[in-house]
Amino acid sequence: xxxxxxxxxxxxxxxxxxxxxxxxxxxxxxxxxxxxxxxxxxxxxxxxxxxxxxxxxxxxxxxxxxxxxxxxxxxxxxxxxxxxxxxxxxxxxxxxxxxxxxxxxxxxxxxxxxxxxxxxxxxxxxxxxxxxxxxxxxxxxxxxxxxxxxxxxxxxxxxxxxxxxxxxxxxxxxxxxxxxxxxxxxxxxxxxxxxxxxxxxxxxxxxxxxxxxxxx
Amino acid sequence: xxxxxxxxxxxxxxxxxxxxxxxxxxxxxxxxxxxxxxxxxxxxxxxxxxxxxxxxxxxxxxxxxxxxxxxxxxxxxxxxxxxxxxxxxxxxxxxxxxxxxxxxxxxxxxxxxxxxxxxxxxxxxxxxxxxxxxxxxxxxxxxxxxxxxxxxxxxxxxxxxxxxxxxxxxxxxxxxxxxxxxxxxxxxxxxxxxxxxxxxxxxxxxxxxxxxxxxx
Numbered sequence: 001x002x003x004x005x006x007x008x009x010x011x012x013x014x015x016x017x018x019x020x021x022x023x024x025x026x027x028x029x030x031x032x033x034x035x036x037x038x039x040x041x042x043x044x045x046x047x048x049x050x051x052x053x054x055x056x057x058x059x060x061x062x063x064x065x066x067x068x069x070x071x072x073x074x075x076x077x078x079x080x081x082x083x084x085x086x087x088x089x090x091x092x093x094x095x096x097x098x099x100x101x102x103x104x105x106x107x108x109x110x111x112x113x114x115x116x117x118x119x120x121x122x123x124x125x126x127x128x129x130x131x132x133x134x135x136x137x138x139x140x141x142x143x144x145x146x147x148x149x150x151x152x153x154x155x156x157x158x159x160x161x162x163x164x165x166x167x168x169x170x171x172x173x174x175x176x177x178x179x180x181x182x183x184x185x186x187x188x189x190x191x192x193x194x195x196x197x198x199x200x201x202x203x204x205x206x207x208x209x210x211x212x213x214x215x216x
Numbered sequence: 217x218x219x220x221x222x223x224x225x226x227x228x229x230x231x232x233x234x235x236x237x238x239x240x241x242x243x244x245x246x247x248x249x250x251x252x253x254x255x256x257x258x259x260x261x262x263x264x265x266x267x268x269x270x271x272x273x274x275x276x277x278x279x280x281x282x283x284x285x286x287x288x289x290x291x292x293x294x295x296x297x298x299x300x301x302x303x304x305x306x307x308x309x310x311x312x313x314x315x316x317x318x319x320x321x322x323x324x325x326x327x328x329x330x331x332x333x334x335x336x337x338x339x340x341x342x343x344x345x346x347x348x349x350x351x352x353x354x355x356x357x358x359x360x361x362x363x364x365x366x367x368x369x370x371x372x373x374x375x376x377x378x379x380x381x382x383x384x385x386x387x388x389x390x391x392x393x394x395x396x397x398x399x400x401x402x403x404x405x406x407x408x409x410x411x412x413x414x415x416x417x418x419x420x421x422x423x424x425x426x427x428x429x430x431x432x
Contacts, residue, residue, distance in 0.1 A: 104404070106327045111410075148429045153415070180414050188320070188414035194327075194407035198396050199369070199428065207431035212415065213364045215423035 004029055004061030006054055006076050008037040011093055011137045012067035016041060018141035020048045022171050029057025031079065058084035063091070063164065070096040070115050071108065077123060086125035089161045091168075092116045092186075093132045093140070095193050104197035107190065116186035120157065129156035129165045130186040134196065136206035143173045143209070150209035151176045155185035178212070220245055220277030222270055222292050224253040227309055227353045228283035232257060234357035236264045238387055245273025247295065274300035279307070279380065286312040286331050287324065293339060302341035305377045307384075308332045308402075309348045309356070311409050320413035323406065332402035336373065345372035345381045346402040350412065352422035359389045359425070366425035367392045371401035394428070 003019050005012045005028045016026045027050045028038040038051035058064055058080035068076040073094045077085060096115040097105040109115045120128040131154040132140045139145055143152070152174050156162045166177055180188065200206050219235050221228045221244045232242045243266045244254045254267035274280055274296035284292040289310045293301060312325040325331045332346040347370040348356045355361055359368070368390050372378045382393055396404065416422050 110326060111322045145431050146429045147432055148427075150429050153411070153418075178415070178418055180418050185414050188411040191407045191410035195369070195404040195411075198401050198404035199394070202369075202394055202396050203428070203430055205430055208428055210426040211364075211429050212419070212424055213362045213366050213427050214419055214421055215361050216363055 001025070001063055002061050003027075004057035004064040005067055006057060006064060006080065007067030007069075008035055008041065009067060009069070011140070012065070013041050014137040014141055015065050015067060015093070015132075016049065017045055018172065020045050024048070026050070027052055027057040027060055029054040029080065031076070054080040055084055058088065061088065063089045063168075066090055066092045066094050066119070068094055070094045071098065073115060073119060074122060077119060077126075082123055082125070085123050087127070089127045089129060089158075089164055090119070091132065091165055092119060092128050092130045095133050095190055097193060104194070104201070107194060110187065110191055114184065114186035114190050116155075116183050116190070120183050127156070127158040127161035128183055129154060129158070129161050130183060130189055131165055131169065134189055134192050135209050139207060139209055141172045143175075145207060146209055148211055149175050150211045151178050152209075153178045153180050153185075153189050155180040155183055155189065157183045176212075217241070217279060218277050219243075220273035220280040221283055222273060222280060222296065223283030223285075224251055224257065225283065225285070227356070228281070229257050230353040230357055231281050231283060231309070231348075232265065233261055234388065236261050240264070242266070243268055243273040243276055245270040245296065247292070270296040271300055274304065277304060279305045279384075282306055282308045282310050282335070284310055286310045287314065289331060289335060290338060293335060293342075298339055298341070301339050303343070305343045305345060305374075305380055306335070307348065307381055308335060308344050308346045311349050311406055313409060320410070320417070323410060326403065326407055328403075330400065330402035330406050332371075332399050332406070336399050343372070343374040343377035344399055345370060345374070345377050346399060346405055347381055347385065350405055350408050351425050355423060355425055357388045359391075361423060362425055364427055365391050366427045367394050368425075369394045369396050369401075369405050371396040371399055371405065373399045392428075
């Protein structure tokens with residue numbers, strides 16, 4: 001599959017590399033073409049990896065990952081261009097975190113909205129699936145790092161898009177994917193970060209996840 | 217121990233009964249003395265159970281559970297009386313949920329505050345420990361209902377109070393208690409309800425909890 005990665009941080013690099021390793025063609029998009037981090041990643045990752053602008057990454061892709069920081073996601077998609085996004089699936093990995101007052105961060109979107117909903121509303125022809133935002137990036141592409149199977153909640157308005165994303169996630173090793181429903185359920189999975197960041201502090205590692213245990 | 221329960225709903229009754237069964241003396245307090253639900257609970261629960269006003273429950277107790285709904289918790293503590301609360305441990309089980317726009321609920325406190333912090337700030341001589349608000353009431357007193365051990369985050373400013381609450385929780389069967397730190401960490405455990413309510417919908421049962429799995 002031709003996949004575009006929006007964002008050049010650790011999340012984008014980890015996802016991009018894992019997708020190339022699974023046989024996909026990946027273009028990493030940055031705010032401006034020629035961004036050194038994206039170019040370095042592409043050079044190190046091989047012939048199936050390339051780098052460009054957000055518009056380059058979106059225009060050539062069938063499926064996109066939003067790996068930008070939450071406060072810049074809307075502008076990144078705007079730069080990618082509505083025409084380049086129309087009909088595409090976007091896996092929204094971002095979180096609406098505000099670190100301006102320190103750690104743990106605050107959320108910029110909550111209760112009556114979420115970042116995923118804001119992106120979906122701004123680009124109605126985009127098929128947004130919220131996923132992977134609930135775990136640290138090494139676990140995103142390798143849930144087997146954890147000694148027990150754990151749960152990954154996803155949501156989105158488009159059932160076919162969720163199915164396509166679910167198949168990609170299974171390729172990373174995710175077995176326990178919990179479909180919460182419509183994209184508005186991202187209000188729950190984004191709010192998890194308010195607890196996740198505090199558990200991170202208590203557990204002294206970001207390499208953890210929740211295993212949901214229910215009564216028999 | 218002499219324990220006061222503030223609130224006469226299912227959470228209060230479940231906790232009150234479990235505490236009586238473990239040998240404690242429990243007074244269930246309501247907004248007004250003579251509240252029928254509290255009287256009925258006390259009559260059904262035996263000689264170690266009694267009913268009264270919030271002030272009655274607080275005045276005679278060494279340790280309190282706040283089992284009122286979040287929107288009424290501050291007024292309940294005000295009715296209990298600052299003198300009756302001074303020096304006491306309060307296990308705050310409540311959540312700042314607003315169902316006025318339907319299900320899933322919104323939070324009335326978040327980001328820069330939490331209900332637990334508001335209660336602690338209003339009654340500085342009270343020793344607030346946030347605990348048990350992250351699970352449904354049958355699991356609060358019997359985590360063994362779930363087929364695997366799961367995690368219970370707690371927080372509070374007073375280490376000795378947290379230790380006393382931890383011992384009570386161990387009496388209910390909790391083995392995996394995660395101390396997140398100061399009472400402000402309740403911003404995380406209360407926000408969990410935004411995800412919990414959505415998982416509840418997807419899992420079709422409230423009888424679940426998170427088991428935290430970390431990399432070895």
